[in-house]
Amino acid sequence: MTKHIKISDFLKQHLQGEHGVALNAILSDVVDACKKIAVAIDKGAVAGNMGSLGSENVQGEVQKALDVITNDIFVEACQRSGYVAGMVSEELVDVIDVADEHKKNGDYLLMFDPLDGSSNVNVNISVGTIFSILKSASKKPDLADYLQSGAAQICAGYALYGTSTMLVFTTGNGVNGFTLDADSNEFLLTHPNMQIAKETQEFAINMSNYRFWREPVQRYIDECLQGEEGDRKKDFNMRWVASMVAEVHRILVRGGVFMYPTDTKSRSGKLRLMYEANPMSFIVEQAGGASTTGSQRILEVQPSGIHQRVPVMMGCKSEIDRIAAYHQVTAKRK
Ligand SMILES: O=P(O)(O)OC[C@H]1O[C@](O)(COP(=O)(O)O)[C@@H](O)[C@@H]1O
Numbered sequence: 216m217t218k219h220i221k222i223s224d225f226l227k228q229h230l231q232g233e234h235g236v237a238l239n240a241i242l243s244d245v246v247d248a249c250k251k252i253a254v255a256i257d258k259g260a261v262a263g264n265m266g267s268l269g270s271e272n273v274q275g276e277v278q279k280a281l282d283v284i285t286n287d288i289f290v291e292a293c294q295r296s297g298y299v300a301g302m303v304s305e306e307l308v309d310v311i312d313v314a315d316e317h318k319k320n321g322d323y324l325l326m327f328d329p330l331d332g333s334s335n336v337n338v339n340i341s342v343g344t345i346f347s348i349l350k351s352a353s354k355k356p357d358l359a360d361y362l363q364s365g366a367a368q369i370c371a372g373y374a375l376y377g378t379s380t381m382l383v384f385t386t387g388n389g390v391n392g393f394t395l396d397a398d399s400n401e402f403l404l405t406h407p408n409m410q411i412a413k414e415t416q417e418f419a420i421n422m423s424n425y426r427f428w429r430e431p432v433q434r435y436i437d438e439c440l441q442g443e444e445g446d447r448k449k450d451f452n453m454r455w456v457a458s459m460v461a462e463v464h465r466i467l468v469r470g471g472v473f474m475y476p477t478d479t480k481s482r483s484g485k486l487r488l489m490y491e492a493n494p495m496s497f498i499v500e501q502a503g504g505a506s507t508t509g510s511q512r513i514l515e516v517q518p519s520g521i522h523q524r525v526p527v528m529m530g531c532k533s534e535i536d537r538i539a540a541y542h543q544v545t546a547k548r549k
């Protein structure tokens with residue numbers, strides 16, 4: 216059997232330089248949180264974790280019990296290192312100020328979606344956790360410290376609770392994937408230097424929104440559907456898991472594009488910039504892919520709010536360039 220490197224050894228070996236010590240400590244806490252979340256999800260109905268609560272989150276979405284449980288696990292675990300000054304969670308309206316006694320060297324910010332794809336949780340389909348780390352200008356961050364573009368991220372990653380539990384992350388030096396070994400309860404490096412395939416014949420989009428999309432998105436999908444008989448001269452396959460983490464992971468492993476564009480029902484898009492689109496865009500770009508709103512590289516979007524939404528198209532670079540070009544054609548015509 217191949218001997219895989221443990222994530223703790225990988226962090227020690229690879230995280231050096233300005234942020235090395237802090238990232239090592241923060242990521243160790245993230246690893247711990249994701250292991251605990253995996254257990255909570257795994258226990259499922261046995262622990263009574265699978266229902267909906269009466270409450271709504273900041274996005275007006277009905278909260279599942281696991282949305283709240285996973286949020287609490289993440290917040291609790293990730294203030295231990297002493298390096299995190301504040302956090303933003305999909306599940307909480309306001310920023311989370313980390314108490315002073317936990318802020319030894321706390322000038323890093325952690326944005327996260329504790330449970331991505333939560334509509335899949337009680338039908339036993341893969342879900343995930345997404346996180347992004349920024350450096351704060353101050354140990355007592357104000358709103359402006361949080362509102363940095365995705366290009367400023369120093370680390371981003373996700374955990375996927377699927378057929379295996381995996382942790383995938385980047386610190387701006389490629390993308391590495393680790394699988395949780397149930398025997399040792401350690402994440403082991405199984406997917407070094409993940410790269411997105413240069414060509415693809417697979418797209419992921421919620422087709423039920425077709426009639427609400429703008430013209431460039433309809434054009435791109437129409438051409439995929441025309442297959443061999445159309446301009447693309449090849450057949451395309453489609454997937455839609457409805458968990459962004461699972462879709463992006465599939466794209467890292469076997470290629471493709473993922474799209475949640477703006478449409479006439481949700482004019483700003485559905486996905487959240489700071490803890491969904493930005494971290495996934497950083498990972499996708501680091502794996503050789505691309506990511507756009509249609510008119511702008513996602514990592515260059517200047518946030519105006521911590522829960523801001525954004526249209527998202529990401530994956531295989533040549534396909535994303537094509538989609539962006541279709542948006543330009545429409546924009547020029549106006
Ligand atoms: O149900 P829809 O409209 O297809 O949306 C699916 C999308 O919504 C999300 O589930 C949003 O994530 P949350 O579960 O964290 O709200 C994405 O993961 C996924 O791509």
Ligand SMILES: [Mg+2]
Pocket residue numbers: 328330331332459491
């Ligand atoms: Mg999500």
Ligand SMILES: [Mg+2]
Pocket residue numbers: 305328329330331332333
């Ligand atoms: Mg969520």
